[in-house]
Amino acid sequence: MVAAGLAVFMAMLDSYVVVVALPDLGTSLAVTPGLLPWVVLGYSLAMAAVVLPAGRWLDGVGHRPALLAAVGAFATAGIGCALAPSIEVLLAARVVQGAAAAVLTALTPVLAAVAVAPQRRGRAMGVVSVLGPLGALTGPAVGGWLAEALGWRALFLINLPVAMTVAVIALRSLPSGQPVSGPDRRLVAQVALLGGAVLAILAGLSLASRADVAWAATALLAVPLLLVWARLPSSAPVLQLLTVRSVTGGLVALALVSVVTSGLIYAVPLALAGRAGSTAVESGLALSALSLAMLVLAPVAGVLADRFGADRVARAGAVLAATGLVVLLPLDPTWGVPDLSWRLAVVGAGTSLFVGPNQAMLMTAAPRPLLGSTGGASGAARAVGFGLGPALVAATWTSTDAVAGLRWSLVVLCSAALLAAGCLHASGRRFRTAT
Template structure:
């Protein structure tokens, strides 16, 4: 069934807010645990090599299950999908807090990541159907701004919770948040199609993508820690990716990426996220080596999310009134300039020298995120909205994992010298520049309305939506 005309539906801003809060919660749990790792390590009497899986156990399912989740979401109702993903994430959060041992804790984190993958894929879909096209940029900006804020707020909020309560409470706080999101979603969404069990092909697809992701991440990790020859481990990902592409489950993704103008925003998203995360990863190490106190390091890093918050909300208004692609390109240009300004990285640079540079990068990231996502959803065929949300989520998660890995590798190859840190920042600048090129080149392939981020999703493209958005 085709969606009704946009003039016949009301904007459901409560649904947008609930979606943004859910994304904030899930992104927060990706980073909030980092400050608790030493406490967890001491409490369970384990080594750091095992403790790191508390983080990896969450992030690997986000990559492995992003695309399978998108294909699944195209076949079920939005209300059912929201209730499943949020309730599953919330229950897994409680299981993490109650963990009697490290094996239980890591297993619960894997379950968290699995439901998180569905939630991240669902968020752009809910935002798209919640509002009329003429305000979609603002709606997407709200959700895409809250996500990064959750990620960068994690260590700060986690430290406060651990100081005044205990580490399990960093996960228990998800319970009231999850219940509120489910309540709003239940009231704002129609029943839609019921849930159905994934088929065997779904699990096979997840194993192939997950195996490729693990091979790539282990290759980058061992290259930085052991030696450059370990980069060959990444070759294991090649046959797994080939096998996935030959499976019927990849057809939806191939159809989506063959849509005119679709590849550029995906590549730009991956490259921009990797570049920004690499900078955020390196700056605290530089400041720590320079003798800056942890509190001042935290204050310095806050320049980025604050800039993202302000510019992200402005970007949504500009995208609705002007052109989403132009705002996206402007954003990645600003990101590139901001990172280029950090490349010299003098050994005497402290808070004052880095804070304004991080703010410039944050302004660019805020201008890019919402409009770029709105553009992708406008370009997407209607029957592939779930796949579009999943593919952008996967690009984002790969970028989040790739940024620190590439930065560490470049830094390690120099013997962890200042010159290696500058090389890593130059690599991040090149990635940001690549995102500019990707968006500019893809412009010719996209239609005028879709490129501007306006109109109904997949306008002019045949195919029913998974659920009537009215």
């Protein structure tokens, strides 16, 4: 279980750690402004495209060899990023790294689910599932310090000790299992279709600020690609999984709460940057309250889920996160870091109460032969949410007033949290274990 937690933390940390160093990276490699965002987007796109097929692949391979292969690919690609002589090499390595991160993301809940008895699954998921968002929150803070001290290339080496630790733990604690075989052509076709769909959606959202309908037309290109994907025979297990009502509700809720987390990561620094005298350190301190609350309450969330029911605790967590967003709405330009921090801590507490219990509910409700697919679907939902959060904030940030812009964003994020609670309620007060 320790290996699972470290793996997902490593994957999510690397998705955001480079953000603060993009200007220095662009200068060093003489990158054009249009290519620079793809250092982040290439990783995210590969992760979103691969995570669902990766879950299906994991249903048929051993967990230890799959984990070792993914960690090895991730670490090797990180070294390639650090040594990249050009932006083209860097982008290629980032795509490989994102694909490896997708396998780690899909595998993590599976490892946690099989490591403990079902009645203790909430505690296991409470600790493991919160480490992904924590990695995303930690990335910019660690990246800023490390880039300033050692340069941008060091950012891609930060996870090497973590990767080595995961590999050692896996070799010592996991059974050998079936040997790893490469994905077949059907899974490769899934990656191509899902990657095209995600690319269309991201491209459409990037055009959302335009007055014409080009953004909607671009995003709608994802629809035929998803329809073709749904008709592939290799997609049948995932579609079968979605017939389980509690699984569908849990996945939609997970995507919505991921929108909340990623939206705040984007919105809070943007709002503070528009205030005179504000610094990046203040943004980091404010967001650290969010991550600290998540970390402290993760074990508590697991205990509560095992005692009172994972679905009930997850619903309460989504409502608490919405409450934290509501108390942020009266935002005043005179607020300091403490004023923001305790309110963000309420959001973090709600997120922590949601994430672990919701993942426990998903892994318990899913048929055992489809645990890998369930992990992949969870990773896909999380990736979609993390991609949509900043895009929705940017689309609603129509005011030049930073405070007004943040308020509109908070309304959107609060709506997402309440919708997540509604999805869990609609999927049934008590979920049935699928057989």
